[in-house]
Amino acid sequence: MEGQLTGWGRTAPTTARLCAPTTADEAAAALRGAGGRGAVARGLGRSYGDAAQNAGGTVLDMTRLAAVRSLDLAQGLVEVEAGISLDRLMRLLLPFGWFVPVTPGTRHVTVGGAIGADIHGKNHHVSGSFSRHVTRMRLLTADGGTHELLPGEELFDATTGGMGLTGVILDATIRLLPVSTSLMTVDTERAHDLDDLMDRLETTDHRYRYSVAWIDLVARGAATGRAVLTRGEHATADLLSPRQLADPLAFRPRSLPAVPRGIPGGLLRTATVGAFNELWYRKAPRERRGQLQRIGAFFHPLDGVPDWNRVYGRAGFLQYQFVVPYGQEATLRSIVEQLSRHGCPSFLAVLKRFGEGGPGWLSFPMPGWTLALDLPAGVPGLGPLLDRLDEQVLAAGGRVYLAKDSRMRPQTLSGMYPRLAEFRALRQRIDPHGALTSDLARRLAL
Numbered sequence: 001m002e003g004q005l006t007g008w009g010r011t012a013p014t015t016a017r018l019c020a021p022t023t024a025d026e027a028a029a030a031l032r033g034a035g036g037r038g039a040v041a042r043g044l045g046r047s048y049g050d051a052a053q054n055a056g057g058t059v060l061d062m063t064r065l066a067a068v069r070s071l072d073l074a075q076g077l078v079e080v081e082a083g084i085s086l087d088r089l090m091r092l093l094l095p096f097g098w099f100v101p102v103t104p105g106t107r108h109v110t111v112g113g114a115i116g117a118d119i120h121g122k123n124h125h126v127s128g129s130f131s132r133h134v135t136r137m138r139l140l141t142a143d144g145g146t147h148e149l150l151p152g153e154e155l156f157d158a159t160t161g162g163m164g165l166t167g168v169i170l171d172a173t174i175r176l177l178p179v180s181t182s183l184m185t186v187d188t189e190r191a192h193d194l195d196d197l198m199d200r201l202e203t204t205d206h207r208y209r210y211s212v213a214w215i216d217l218v219a220r221g222a223a224t225g226r227a228v229l230t231r232g233e234h235a236t237a238d239l240l241s242p243r244q245l246a247d248p249l250a251f252r253p254r255s256l257p258a259v260p261r262g263i264p265g266g267l268l269r270t271a272t273v274g275a276f277n278e279l280w281y282r283k284a285p286r287e288r289r290g291q292l293q294r295i296g297a298f299f300h301p302l303d304g305v306p307d308w309n310r311v312y313g314r315a316g317f318l319q320y321q322f323v324v325p326y327g328q329e330a331t332l333r334s335i336v337e338q339l340s341r342h343g344c345p346s347f348l349a350v351l352k353r354f355g356e357g358g359p360g361w362l363s364f365p366m367p368g369w370t371l372a373l374d375l376p377a378g379v380p381g382l383g384p385l386l387d388r389l390d391e392q393v394l395a396a397g398g399r400v401y402l403a404k405d406s407r408m409r410p411q412t413l414s415g416m417y418p419r420l421a422e423f424r425a426l427r428q429r430i431d432p433h434g435a436l437t438s439d440l441a442r443r444l445a446l
């Protein structure tokens with residue numbers, strides 16, 4: 001069946017042959033029969049750009065390969081097929097007192113997508129990225145063979161963050177995190193400008209497992225970079241009320257009605273976003289300690305509004321996420337000022353500190369500051385502005401995140417990922433005819 005696909009940002013639709021294998025053999029057959037335009041795996045399509053698209057080729061929807069193979073409750077190890085979502089894993093595991101080791105800002109991603117992009121969460125400074133917690137995986141390569149891979153092996157490390165281009169992940173074993181309740185204990189505070197924010201994060205982040213700051217990118221002048229910090233930890237049972245203690249591991253995330261189709265573009269102007277941001281900043285307490293929040297509210301507030309990406313109208317939106325190493329704070333400051341001066345209407349701009357990077361060859365995180373912001377694709381002058389920012393990120397020794405990208409130039413990319421040449425050489429060796437490819441791979445010559 002042919003179908004049109006986009007990433008979460010809903011820009012650059014392309015048409016591909018879609019197939020949804022239900023067994024590893026069907027996935028291998030689809031890969032073998034893909035033809036000259038090749039194939040790529042797709043999870044829940046939560047990467048923002050074109051990573052899980054393949055114009056004129058085949059896209060393997062992996063979400064029907066979603067079985068739980070085994071669950072070791074004593075050791076906290078789960079073996080799953082790669083198309084299972086983190087949402088389903090959480091629903092299954094929380095009642096047993098186990099949690100996923102890393103979760104992004106949405107639960108609606110698959111394990112395959114989490115490994116393919118080597119995703120990070122609010123706990124990167126403590127726990128690293130998702131693949132650090134993968135103890136083995138099975139990969140289907142372009143020659144139709146399957147490979148059992150362990151951390152430290154070349155193909156394992158190239159696959160973690162390899163954006164689906166080394167093969168199709170069939171299954172994986174994940175080490176889980178023990179929790180005694182399904183609530184979070186959360187500290188919230190406001191920072192009145194960027195320096196204040198960075199100072200607070202630098203001096204106190206080590207006390208928290210989870211940490212993130214929302215920045216008001218519309219604020220200018222002395223308020224540039226004002227922010228709300230939200231940091232937390234899994235709550236222990238002694239913090240719960242008697243009512244909460246009746247079911248301490250309950251996990252029943254709530255959902256609001258979906259955003260309707262056909263919202264006109266251009267709704268998100270700087271003025272409207274500015275008013276929203278003002279409200280959001282003022283609504284946050286100056287300082288509040290130990291508030292109990294549900295997992296959904298703390299980690300995945302946007303999941304409560306299905307299809308919220310339609311808010312950006314037909315033109316869609318993009319997310320710009322980069323990291324600059326510690327010591328390059330001047331670049332971060334300058335980028336925040338430039339974005340703020342440009343009048344970029346962004347509701348969502350988050351800053352966090354990364355810890356050690358992982359061994360993934362194209363894995364994004366490195367020790368440093370990472371800023372992620374959603375931007376309507378139609379902002380005048382956005383392309384040239386982001387090209388200039390890419391150059392500054394590169395000059396500072398940083399990089400842009402492939403799972404969010406939809407517009408970077410290939411020349412910029414190769415300077416950002418020092419192991420890209422090795423990655424290309426490995427792909428050439430194990431997949432000489434380019435059976436695995438994607439729109440992202442073609443656009444950036446991965």
Ligand SMILES: Cc1cc2nc3c(=O)[nH]c(=O)nc-3n(C[C@H](O)[C@H](O)[C@H](O)COP(=O)(O)OP(=O)(O)OC[C@H]3O[C@@H](n4cnc5c(N)ncnc54)[C@H](O)[C@@H]3O)c2cc1C
Nearest residue numbers: 043044045046047104105110112113116119120163164169
């Ligand atoms: C609201 C929101 C918040 C987010 N927050 C974060 C965040 O905090 N941190 C973060 O790191 N990311 C974040 N993301 C991005 C998201 O975590 C990644 O894009 C993730 O890869 C999406 O998983 P998916 O299953 O939807 O994969 P897709 O988007 O469908 O695919 C992503 C990549 O993985 C590959 N892939 C998918 N399945 C397989 C497989 N079985 N085998 C091999 N390759 C495969 C695809 O080929 C593609 O290259 C966020 C996205 C959204 C929409």
